[in-house]
Amino acid sequence: MGLSLELAGIYKTYNGHEILRDCSWVFEEGLTYALMGLNGTGKSTLLRICALLETPDQGRVSYLADQKPLAPDLELRRRLTLLLPGVGVFNTSVFNNVAYGLKIRSVKRREIEKRVMAILDVVGLAHKRRERALDLSTGQAKRLGLARAMVLEPEVILLDEPTASIDQENTEIIEGIIRKMKAEGKATIILVTHDPAQAARLGDKLLLIQDGRLLPG
């Protein structure tokens, strides 16, 4: 029981520039898609549209469970998440950052504690839980963002360059986590990356954005 995602004829224009044109794809549940493309080709834009942060000018974004399309409401939004390229760390402790999504879902305090600590262990930030999240290094902040997303056990997880501009060590940790998520097979993953080797390592399917179009890679 997961979610699949269907894009049909997506167009998006910014300031008269057509960034995405006629993008269509079916993302099957439980698979990992690696999305590549040159800088500024609209990868982040496409992920924001998939995350329901933005609406396309034309076309349809549908999430389906058991082939049935779901209404784009809060309930659906809470089954998916996006790791933003800039993460968007909240000015509070590492623990509170990861607990955020659970708190706003009114999860009980004891369960929050348990789940947050478990995830912090996975991303190797348990010892930093009381520290101010804004003081983390870039690599640690990316891991925090991943933890904040994973703790929600999303059925669709959209990752926008989770290893961009961080060192080898952090990259390996993050790839390890993504591989683990893949192995569990519960989530549909769309991973934007600049690194063809990483795309090959992690992606079940490769995709490419070129001239605004979404193509098989």
Place this chain on the structure above:
Amino acid sequence: MDTIFQGFISAFKLMAALDPTLLQIIWLSLKVSGGALVLAILLGLPLGALLALKRLPLRGLILSVVNTGMGLPPVVVGLFVYLLLSRSGPLGFMELLYTPGAMIIAQFVLACPIVTSLSHTAIVNVNPIIRQAARVLGANPLQEALTVIREARYGIMTGGIAGLGRVTAEVGAVLMVGGNIAGYTRVMTTTIALETDKGNFDLAIALGVILLGLSLIINVALRAFQRLGRASSGVVLWD
């Protein structure tokens, strides 16, 4: 020279002896300014947040009015609150003129624009990525707004402290609507003005020193909040 020196000596004696008149004046000052600040935050913070987060009609005009209000001369505020509360004024029936209540209203009018404007600025300046992060983590619209407001909390506190600084230092408005009645509406600034006028420097100096100390504390707090509000350097990932 001698009078000044004598004045300081007697002032410190008053403070050391915890003189009841002195304490009463300080206590009333804190109550009036604190009360005004609480009211200013109750109105100013939601208003600043609305102006920052919603596309309200007349938003530009409201912001201009608020920003003008930041520079209102206290005597002008005193005048209008006086007219409002005087016996023939629209709120005359409340019989608030020459009471601490009137002083709270006047200082509220002085503090509110500062609190509103600085809250607005603090919230507007929160990086838009915070709002996106809240959304993708499943926030509903209210939770999203509260998250952005919470991210601005140190800037908002700066606004509160700046408002407090303004009202504790002003004399014109409270003098006009409070009347400087001994034991009832006399606060630090009005007492300093009156006692200096009468040539009684010891109480004036004692209060002056305390007011300076308060102002120092306020400024230290301001700097602390500003520092806490700044994101740490270098590692923050902007989009």
